[in-house]
Amino acid sequence: MGSETRYRSRILDWRTWDSDGHVVYNPLSGDTHLLIGISVSALQELAKATCTADELMQLLVKAWRGDGPPPSMSQLNDLLAGLDELGLIEVAP
């Protein structure tokens, strides 16, 4: 995917409790996913607005509260590829 590719979250059903994990249902695929950590943050940002990978990285770094350093660009690209493969995000028109 090129650096100008814009991503967005698909319309998903979320359930969140007091624990770290978030359960997400994708009505298109019928699949249910348990997500934690950076996956949750990335998907929540992409649900608010479309983003390129760079824009998303800036948002995640700004909000970063985790132990250790924020993810690298390479890790973020892998994450986006994984979320795309799962059908949780799509390329925005």
Added chain:
Amino acid sequence: MIIGELSRRELTRRCRQGLAWRIGPFAISVQVQAPLIIENLAFLYADYPICDNAGIIDAFVTVRSAGLMGRHVDIRIDGRKMYCHVPMEQAVPVLEWTLNLCVFHQPSVFLLLHAAAVERDGRVAIFPGEAGAGKSTLCAALIHSGWRLMSDEVAVVRPGDQWIFPSPRPVSLKEESIPLIKGFAPTSRLGRVWPGTAKGQLAHVVPPRESIERMGQGAAPAWIICPNYQPDAKTSLQPCPKDLAFMQCAGNAFNYDVLGAVGFRTLSALVDACDCYAFTYCNLVDAVSRFQELSDSYVGEHSARGCLG
């Protein structure tokens, strides 16, 4: 009328034509001629109400002789062969598995969880889990300690309000659980022990009559408890994160995927409504006592909040 009120002659006649009885929201017909199987059906299902309306039968099970000597049977559901050439000495436990399949694979608007469920004071504890986790053993102990059996195998959850509906059937015990329950509840009605099945030694505990008489009464869910029998382990009830409890239930549901968004929302609401725990045990007396404390504290807590009455 219940099965136990039939004369032996009438029972045999009905079984040859197809004897149907209700199990909670389900009605199943079993057609069989083998005296050994009829005798055990009469014992295990004596308290169950007969269903005479063929229009509401969910599944038709037939048990037919396979081979010339009458030592094996084939078992079908709605004409489809499920088990072939079953030795007669294993036919009763295999028939019980067949009745499980009749329920598991029902097209249903209810969410069907692979879980045991018991009720006390109007609140249901649900035990999802894989085979061998210890849920049937725990279930058998609790139903002989003041808890009502909702089901040993399938928790029936109604979308919308997550009400749990009973489908109580004989509780299946394996191997060392058999003497364990015999020792814990000496007055329990335990059927014959069947050796050499695919799951080892098996026996079935007949539910207390009250569980069967009240099979039309649902109740609200209160706890999701993932049991784990561990020899020599200390009894331990630990809070379980709700996201993990959700995935445990979803992974142990028969029709979660089929129900789609309804399944997701029903299970979410069920988890919302319940306190979730992981439960390790090896001593049944301690385990039952811990459950009593759990039930008492729930009633006390909700009385204080003004949630009852």
